[in-house]
Amino acid sequence: MPKPNSAALDFLMTRRSRPAKTLTTPVPDREMLKKLLTAAARTPDHGKLEPWRFIVLSKPALQRLADLVPRHGTALGIDPDKITKAQDQFGKADLAVAVICSPKPSEKIPQIEQIYSAGAVCLALVNAALAAGWGANWLSGWASHDRAFITEGLGLAAHETVAGFIHLGTETSAPPERPRPDLDTITTWVDA
Known part of the structure; x- marks a missing residue:
């Protein structure tokens, strides 16, 4: 029988991202x-x-990104409310980490596996922050997928994309628990 890490498992069973606007x-x-x-x-x-x-x-870097949002959103024809929301995501934040997916040429490792790894980094950073007592949230949004915005704002190379913006800070209020998936509806057991 394996030796459990009960504290880690308890953390994972109760982990909950903190809304970025409450950090x-x-x-x-x-x-x-x-x-x-x-x-x-x-x-x-x-x-x-x-x-x-x-x-x-x-x-200051987040404010610079916030200042870029209206021009890029307008050029894309994004709804003004969504432009404001994206601008606030950056402008009202105090610290964020952009996790950049930067696939490497490889004959053995498909690009999709490299993209999955970048997503795993996002969750690992959120979980590390939560485990250390900080509030954390993984966000994306239209601006993170706009090539012109991420090139100008973050200086990304043509092969790079944003896997997520991980917002970090001190939480001002604990979020309520939310409904979780029903395991019976998302799980198939294969015995043979």
């Missing part, structure tokens, strides 16, 4: 953030390609 200062300092990024970088990575990287966005 405030203080935010993790550089030393703490390095610890959280180190934990996130321990994600499954078939082939040890490290097909992801981090861009740490402080308040």
